[in-house]
Amino acid sequence: MKRSSISDIAKRLGVSNTLVSMVLNGKAKENRISEETIKRVFEVAKELNYQPNQLARGLRTGKSKTIGLIVADISNPFFSRIGRKIEDEASKYGYHVIFCSSDENTQKTKTLINVLNERQVDGFIISPTAGSQQQIKELLDSDIPVVLIDRYFTELETNYIAIDNYTSSYKIVKSLIVQGYKRIGSLFFNTDMVHMKHRMNGYKDACKEAGIQLDERWIRNVDFENLEESIKKEMKALISPEIDCDSFFFPTGELAVKSLEGLAEDDIHIFNHTGISCFDDPEAFHFSPFPVITLTQPINEIGNKAIDIIMEEIESENEVDSPRKVILDSHILERRYESH
Amino acid sequence: MKRSSISDIAKRLGVSNTLVSMVLNGKAKENRISEETIKRVFEVAKELNYQPNQLARGLRTGKSKTIGLIVADISNPFFSRIGRKIEDEASKYGYHVIFCSSDENTQKTKTLINVLNERQVDGFIISPTAGSQQQIKELLDSDIPVVLIDRYFTELETNYIAIDNYTSSYKIVKSLIVQGYKRIGSLFFNTDMVHMKHRMNGYKDACKEAGIQLDERWIRNVDFENLEESIKKEMKALISPEIDCDSFFFPTGELAVKSLEGLAEDDIHIFNHTGISCFDDPEAFHFSPFPVITLTQPINEIGNKAIDIIMEEIESENEVDSPRKVILDSHILERRYESH
DNA sequence: TTTTTTTACTAAAAGGTTTTAGTTTTCTTT
DNA sequence: AAAGAAAACTAAAACCTTTTAGTAAAAAAA
Structure with missing residues (x-):
């Protein structure tokens, strides 16, 4: 059965799309929609099992609520653990993550950045590959939020998170x-x-x-x-x-x-x-x-910081000041499984 | 600088959006666009660094070219390795993957299925959690392609891939x-x-x-x-x-x-x-x-098969026949690191 | 009673693409 | 010379939201 849209709800109630949109986005109060109407909108929305179309919303608002994560290989535990943390943190902001593996390949990285861009991701978290300076610089130039993790380029003024x-x-x-x-x-x-x-x-x-x-x-x-x-x-x-x-x-x-x-x-x-x-x-x-x-x-801190920084950049419309360069602590562990 | 759109190209050339769209989608020949025009469209597209907006395209075509992957925990190597394979296989079809972790939590699974649906994913690959039968049944009922991996529900007629x-x-x-x-x-x-x-x-x-x-x-x-x-x-x-x-x-x-x-x-x-x-x-x-x-x-086979099946369902408009139930082989390995 | 304010709502545009159903011009036939 | 076909293109709608700039009716103020 067909998905229902805002105008399905509007038609059913004999009101405008505007009103329905406002109500569903919690802007009812500031637009003085009557209590009665609000109630009916929610009822019908529920009845029709309304689910907002995020593509349409993204197209209109210019925000896809998606962030692109590019690492060398998502099956490498180091990266998959960071990925997990990023997934969790991003979801707190209503964001989802597209995971991509570059295999440390410059051309592949270039392609990935491009296709993620076409998908209008709101920001990039990248563990960059040698030779992708140019590509990353282009992102910066077009004011798309970027945070590099694990590595960075000395010649590029970017946000990054790494260890010493x-x-x-x-x-x-x-x-x-x-x-x-x-x-x-x-x-x-x-x-x-x-x-x-x-x-x-x-x-x-x-x-x-x-x-x-x-x-x-x-x-x-x-x-x-x-x-x-x-x-x-x-x-x-x-x-x-x-x-x-x-x-x-x-x-x-x-x-x-x-x-x-x-x-x-x-x-x-x-x-x-x-x-x-x-x-x-x-x-x-x-x-x-x-x-x-x-x-x-510090896997969790890396993921945390990455999302912190990217969200700050995404949510502040005005230019964010200087890039954030974060160096985190790491710890030595001497392991030995004692047999006997 | 602003991203350029099809109509930017069209305006620049004094032609219609239709024409530009056709050319860029490789439908020039069948619509007998002249060689000369084709050439100019590509030139301007390159010059303006045109990148198609996949949100708009998705909105129009009803295909987001995205598949949603829900597993227990993407930082678990078993799942991250499957995830990697799925990423690779999906990309061959021009698809990207949104990775989500359910933590084996029924409520979380429910939420994830919902939000991925709002994002209009074209198909789901899910390692399901106990108690999510209902949610998955709803997907099936609304004809959204689903493949379960690693586990399945005996009471549900779904595609699945598992081992014995x-x-x-x-x-x-x-x-x-x-x-x-x-x-x-x-x-x-x-x-x-x-x-x-x-x-x-x-x-x-x-x-x-x-x-x-x-x-x-x-x-x-x-x-x-x-x-x-x-x-x-x-x-x-x-x-x-x-x-x-x-x-x-x-x-x-x-x-x-x-x-x-x-x-x-x-x-x-x-x-x-x-x-x-x-x-x-x-x-x-x-x-x-x-x-x-x-x-x-057989990690790679699981990923492979999952994409095979999901793509078959996505790309065939007419109902696909009976669900595919795939049981793959597994292998015993006796390990011992020989000290001395 | 007239004017102003408040309340509750709406029409229409915009975002970028694809697609349907054309149109106009030129070239072939008859 | 008229009719038909082919070539090369286009207008407009549709997908679903959000948002701007309103409007109409009722209530309050003058």
Whole structure:
């Protein structure tokens, strides 16, 4: 059966659409609609099971009440947990979220920004990919609210929410060193996103300041495409007798998990005497028999702040002042599942 | 700067909106628009950086090109992985996905279905919660395409995609028994969703058929609200000397992980000689030192099928025949990270 | 009694698109 | 030369809201 519209209600009551719209939007009082009429409108609305058409409303008001979320991969727990928080917070404002995964692909990000724009999203929350500065700048130029999360571009004056990557990474590696490890291998994504650079620098400096002579061969890069293959190859190198690392630092949980999972059956044993450390406290290490140093990020705060900022921008018509740059705290966690 | 519309292009060229719309929608040929005009339309469209307003289009065509996904919790890896697949498949059809989490809450589900309806989603993919039969029936009655995933209602003639929960659960528990375990504790969600019942029956029958005398105390229920607390309490009972289980069966990965994580420090050691088994192969057990039996579900197939079915219903105007009931295969995985 | 104010309501436009049912001009036929 | 067909385009309605700028009738003030 056909959905009913405002004019169905209006016709039934013999009143104007205007009146019905006003009543249903709670503007009855200020427009001095009579109590009696108000009552009848609600009755008929209920009777016809009226549901406002948000497309029509959005078209008229210019607000879709939708925000676009673009992350690398929504099935990555780090992002899905942030996504969940964003969903919850947005819904408090009557907003819904379209989730999109960019796979760290510049072209895909560009397309996603475009199609979300066509859908008239009221704001973007983006964990940006290398090379999408231009696209994001265009959003800013057209005054569409944007908040970047997890990463940002130093050359772009945007809102962002992140952690102090340099210090976090420094602390992780420091902990590893305190535990006695001396030859710390690492795997970085091959990207020029600044957060990755910071994580690398923290790692390097922690080593240097502990008097560890960094071996260039300890630092490996992997590509987003063919990630699994890429990881296997570099890990093989790191655990080879020539390089012979006694521990690892991974700048993301994803990288850590995939690296360990990617090891050949024969190589897995090495973890019994190898130190593992990474960002993001992945679930995979919650019961690992080898000791792990992880970094918990403030997922809920990230989601919270992102919505706070985006809503402030959406709901204030006048330009919002300077961009908000939020750096949140992260925490080191030394995990070990004690068998026996 | 203001977004440009079809009529901006039309004005600029001195032609009608109709013509511009036709050209941009690739209907130029069938409406014999001249080559020259076509060219100019595209030029101006590009010059003005035209982006179609999908709200307006949706209003006019009655298609929002959006599908609503409702799951228990999008931060649960099982669902976020399905969500990712659905996102990818939907995008092949030009569709986007609004992700929503119901927290297994009937009222919330109801609200979500309503608001997604107001947004004119073209179809629903839902992992339904107990008590939402009525709401889903209403969707069916108003001919809105719906596919249920992971669970379904026996009393409702809907499309659904699931696995054979009884057999899966039977196989898991059987494997546990083959490994020599004899006192298998279990924790079920307190719900009357049929998938949970099936999983319970599979467990019971596997025990019975192996000649194991089921102790009622082995079967515990936990509530969705206060889940963590509820779990702690029941697990405490299961590992108590009176009940003294030598192994566990958990009907979802979430339950398994939370149960083990919820154990007090002092109790954790028990897992060194305890068999653990569960649905969903959670990442948390990928490096667990204790042996684990898990069940991998065909995530990608679930997402694929869901979109296949929903698209078929969306794109065929005439009634689609009988509901599609899809039962997919699942696989047992015996995991053990070999230390040494 | 006339004017002003208040009360309760409405007509119509606007937002951007698609689509139906044309129209006008030029070209072919007969 | 007239009729018919083809080519190239258009006017206007429709989708459903919200909002602006009212109006008509009743009540209050002068």
